[in-house]
Amino acid sequence: MNFTLTPSQTVGPYFAIGLPWSAGPHAVEPGTAGAFTIRGTIYDGHGDPIPDHLLETWQADPDGRFADMHGHGGPSELAGFHGFARCGAEDGDGSFEILTVKPGRIEDLQGRLQAPHLAVTLMARGMLNRVVTRIYFADETEANASDPVLARVASDRRDTLLAQPDPDGGYRFDIRVQGPGETVFFAV
Amino acid sequence: MSVEQQEPRRIYTPVADTPLVYRREPEDAHPPLDYEPYKSTALRHPTQPLVYLPHTLGEITGPALSERLGMTENDADLTRQHAGEPIGERIIVTGHVYDTEGKPLRDTLVEVWQANACGRYRHRWDRYPAPLDPNFSGAGRCLTDAEGRYTFTTIKPGPYPWGNHYNAWRPAHIHFSLMGRAFAQRLVTQMYFPGDPFFPYDPIFNSVRDPKLREAMISTFSIHKTQPDWAQCFEWDIYLRGPAATFFEEER
Numbered sequence A: 001m002n003f004t005l006t007p008s009q010t011v012g013p014y015f016a017i018g019l020p021w022s023a024g025p026h027a028v029e030p031g032t033a034g035a036f037t038i039r040g041t042i043y044d045g046h047g048d049p050i051p052d053h054l055l056e057t058w059q060a061d062p063d064g065r066f067a068d069m070h071g072h073g074g075p076s077e078l079a080g081f082h083g084f085a086r087c088g089a090e091d092g093d094g095s096f097e098i099l100t101v102k103p104g105r106i107e108d109l110q111g112r113l114q115a116p117h118l119a120v121t122l123m124a125r126g127m128l129n130r131v132v133t134r135i136y137f138a139d140e141t142e143a144n145a146s147d148p149v150l151a152r153v154a155s156d157r158r159d160t161l162l163a164q165p166d167p168d169g170g171y172r173f174d175i176r177v178q179g180p181g182e183t184v185f186f187a188v
Numbered sequence B: 001m002s003v004e005q006q007e008p009r010r011i012y013t014p015v016a017d018t019p020l021v022y023r024r025e026p027e028d029a030h031p032p033l034d035y036e037p038y039k040s041t042a043l044r045h046p047t048q049p050l051v052y053l054p055h056t057l058g059e060i061t062g063p064a065l066s067e068r069l070g071m072t073e074n075d076a077d078l079t080r081q082h083a084g085e086p087i088g089e090r091i092i093v094t095g096h097v098y099d100t101e102g103k104p105l106r107d108t109l110v111e112v113w114q115a116n117a118c119g120r121y122r123h124r125w126d127r128y129p130a131p132l133d134p135n136f137s138g139a140g141r142c143l144t145d146a147e148g149r150y151t152f153t154t155i156k157p158g159p160y161p162w163g164n165h166y167n168a169w170r171p172a173h174i175h176f177s178l179m180g181r182a183f184a185q186r187l188v189t190q191m192y193f194p195g196d197p198f199f200p201y202d203p204i205f206n207s208v209r210d211p212k213l214r215e216a217m218i219s220t221f222s223i224h225k226t227q228p229d230w231a232q233c234f235e236w237d238i239y240l241r242g243p244a245a246t247f248f249e250e251e252r
Helices: A143-144 A155-161 B213-217
Strands: A034-041 A053-058 A084-089 A095-100 A117-124 A130-136 A162-165 B090-099 B111-112 B139-142 B151-155 B161-162 B167-169 B173-178 B187-192 B230-237 B238-242
Touching: A034 A053, A034 A117, A053 A095, A053 B151, A084 A095, A095 A155, A130 A155, B139 B151, B187 B238, B213 B238
Parallel strands: A130 A162, B090 B230, B090 B238
Antiparallel strands: A034 A095, A053 A084, A053 A117, A117 A130, B090 B151, B111 B139, B111 B173, B161 B167, B173 B187
16 A cells, blocks of 8 residues: 555534435435335434434445446446435434335355345444445345355344335335444445 | 346456455554544444455445536535625635545545534534624535546634533534545545644544544645635645455455
């Protein structure tokens, strides 16, 4: 490494004046066929919601293509597909909601198929660096069983990475930053 | 199309100038998530070890957001977002976004937000009894150019008190959000100003344990780029992680 990485600092309590925007939570344009919501709440080590959190997700479209700035593996041909969502609010209550579609399966470096998932960045006041997790889908039992990343996670903690189907056709995914049921976080 | 029938994506075709695998960040490159002097970390850090995530297509790709955000040139000039001019020292903040090999990162989104000259944020939760400035919102964004350069015009933010400990004040700073060109490069940090008297007392600044790394968060005053009769200039370069030395670094 020739140059030193710039260190991370906390996003702080007031990021909402700069980072979120109204359409930010839409990884797909509203009205896109098959679109659903993923909603959840971020909890701290006391089980209290974290109101000043910023959550970002990044994912492939249903064909496994990204809306990538370099064109890697893509480009996505799904109209209205962004693949990126950002949630955070000035008067947050700890919850988030994104609008998206289910991503397709993509290979890892060894050519093994991963299960459908979203990459997640979470930041908040009181976090000096981001934490990274993934949202998988509880109804993808077969794909999840052979996913090479889930295979790295202790089996009794894997369910912290599974979004559960909601009666309305969407999914629920809560994040527990610390304590009982602590969500699995990754070193990326 | 069901997931089972789907043809797997053949993804690892190289795209010019873009890494397939990013370098792993050294253990102490960033501050610890559990850092006692910064009290809010206590309930907001994971206690279980992080699980190693191999880089796949989702980690080496990233969004282009400028169109979605409807960006204009005024987004980079925080002194021109209202009818009148904000009060304070007019400054230009400029620098490059590089990767750690020194390669400029072009077309990457740089977002900033900050307090006004009195140290007050335009945020409902900021209760510091200092005046709001009707001509200052305190947020800006721009894309880096072909040389990786970003430039903002703004006013110098003031330091402000906070509740971490008795008589706690944050050194003056501008928050920076860098999307990088890949999920793996995402970084949020803060830029500080040279010679700030609050440095020794601030747990957020000092959460970066290596003094050389702390220094890397402090901008440099530039008389050469200071615009005569107009604005002081502070320069600050940002380094995001670069490519892994070999593809096989990931094979673990």
